Amino acid sequence: MRSDIVPGAAFPDYVLPDHTQVPRRLSDLQSDQTMVIVLTRGAFCPKDRHHFQELVRFHSQLIVGFTHLVAITTDDWHTANNMRQQLGAHFPFLLDEERKVQQDLDIKEYTDPEHDVMIPHTIVLKPDLVIHKVYNGYYYWGRPSMAELHQDLREATREVREDWDITDPARRAEWDRDEKDRFWPYGSKSMERTLTEMAGAVDQYAGRADEG
Template structure:
């Protein structure tokens, strides 16, 4: 891993084509939410497929918990869609045939010169692409379990959401005063909130 990529630093705001061929920035996909980013080998890897199947089962919890999920592979557009459809994923897949992420993060899997993939990693990000935790998944057991991700997102959310402890006298007083600044959706419209929950990326910027 590149020496400047560690918990507490900021993940580069990569811009890559998604599973429809449209360029997407990680910051747009994240918005103001916590986000999980998986860097995977691709369609040929059974470890990736198993991890993504688990995440497909977890994804409804991410939606109601207002957390985002993005997968990046070195597959082509066709293979990226094969993988996405094959695991029943409903989140954004980005493909990186040029190995931009691999080179920037210094995660070439040098033990596989035939496929030249990235060493699989899972990043858990706080808002602003701030790295909270990095899991190295070269071996399958290095990848986070759903319980690991649940704990990570609980900690991030408890620190990032001002209304996480809504039962305090201070929060009740703020609500009764008519001040909604510290309450979800924090000035966003419900249209924006539901667009993100639905993965409607092209509506993210609309009010």
């Protein structure tokens, strides 16, 4: 992994086609929420399939916790869609068939020249693609458990949401004065918009990346 991909740095804002072949920009998928990105070897890997089974079960918690989940794979469109459908996954799979991410992040799994895949990684992001945690999943036990992701997202959310503890008298006074800038999402957008973003529909995102 590139030496600058560390907590506190910004993860690259890649543009890749999704499982419907529509170009998507990571920052559009994230909006202003936390996000987990899974860089996967692909459908052939039993470790990846098992990890995704756990992520699919965990996904409903991510939705109510206002956290997006995105997979990036070097599989082709057909293989990625087969895996997504077999898993029952309702989050985007982005396709890196040209190995753009693999090469840019320097995560080519050189021990597997047959498949030319990425070394699996899981990246936990705060808003604005700010890196909170990086997991190297070359060995299965290097991948985060769902309990660890829960802990990471608790820490990340506590750091970025000023209204984490609304029992704080100062927060209550601000709310009573209708000063909602410190309250998320009330100070930045509507709850309706937030719930729409978490609904899982492909057309929810701000726009196609190829439309500017």
